[in-house]
Amino acid sequence: MKPKHIQISGLVLTAVYGLFVLWIYWAAPKTVSDVSVKARETIEQAANEAAAATGTYEVDQEKFTQGLNAFRAENYVLAREMFSQADPKAIDPKTQYYIAYSFYRQGWGRFSNDDELFKQGLEQVNKVIALDREFRADDENLKLKHPVELRNELEEGLRITADDFNPLKLTRERQ
């Protein structure tokens, strides 16, 4: 083999091995078997990044349907998990809106709301607004079609005002 070919082989080997070392320290697997799990996760993540960059990214429809079914069955924790798996890059406004809505519905209470869930919902709906300001939900079951409406509802829920003590508020309905 010519020295030139050996130098090229050495360069390639050093680059590949060096990247592997960097990846190991970045992924930090805990066991030997964890290495393959982390590698699969990294490949999936890289594939999603590449798909997003090239405009070929698609939401996993099967997972989305499962999430939607869980959402309609009021199993919001499972719904969020399914929606997150359907949209791992978190760039699809529709899926992200369902996640925000699930925080609202789970946190809503006739007497008092769950502030923690409402805060997470508020963060989530702000993400949806950042992704698509013109987004409008096409689901008839969602009474709040626009992210700004949902944001207003969440903000109202977090704010303590004299109006909160109005007994007539007990008759209000969840959106």
Next chain:
Amino acid sequence: MSDIAKNTESDEDQPAIEGELVPERAPDDLEGFLEGEDLPEPSELRDAARDLKALPSADAAGNQRSWLVYVLLPAVFLTSALLGGLRIASETGEFIFHRPALICLVFATLMLVLFFRTGLISLGGWFSESLSTLQNAANAAVMTALFAATVQMFNSLIPEQGLAFWIVSFCFLWTLGVSYFSVADATRLARSTVALFVAAFLTKYFLLANLTSDASGNWLQRLWSDPTREAVTYLLDLPRYSSATGYIQFFAAALFLLGLFLVPSRTDADRG
């Protein structure tokens, strides 16, 4: 043996062309040569060619050196870099990949400067405009691997946190600073580097490791069973690692020193 060769009494009397001795022909010999008296038989030529093939050629030696420098050395250094930050958790046995502190990069840079300054590695012999771009790039890759391994060696030998981290770091800084101003030749630097690493290894993986209390039980139980160790562990903020960590780090340090021993001073002799 031909008459021409017999007439050659001393090689020193002969003119040298490109490092080879060329015998001067006497006019009488030349006449005989032209008449074809001393021409070897074809079978003799074949035997001579076979003997030449059997000899280790300069090409083969150059190839071996290229394999060593461009394939083996990066592999050795990167393996050392991979293992240098690896720790094994005491309780769970899980891997912990400890990333190097910023000070490790500073020490590694100082160490490389020392390598260049003392001539252990000749900068001009590794990077030169007389070398091809490919060779310069390949050399840069080897040097990057050496730098990564050096960083990870300091990461391996300096305690991770607490008072011990600062004390050992200061000792390293002091030693490297003194070496910078006092060590002038490569052999002394190599010896001093080995001694420095051995001392740091013994401090961390023998002295401090033996002062660290076991991870078993809660702190009250540990304090009850071995109050001194527990107190030292708490005061020096020593992390609890499995004893396998010491073995791995010994292997990593040995690999690094082996790689350092194999690094040639210059590579401009074997141009690709």
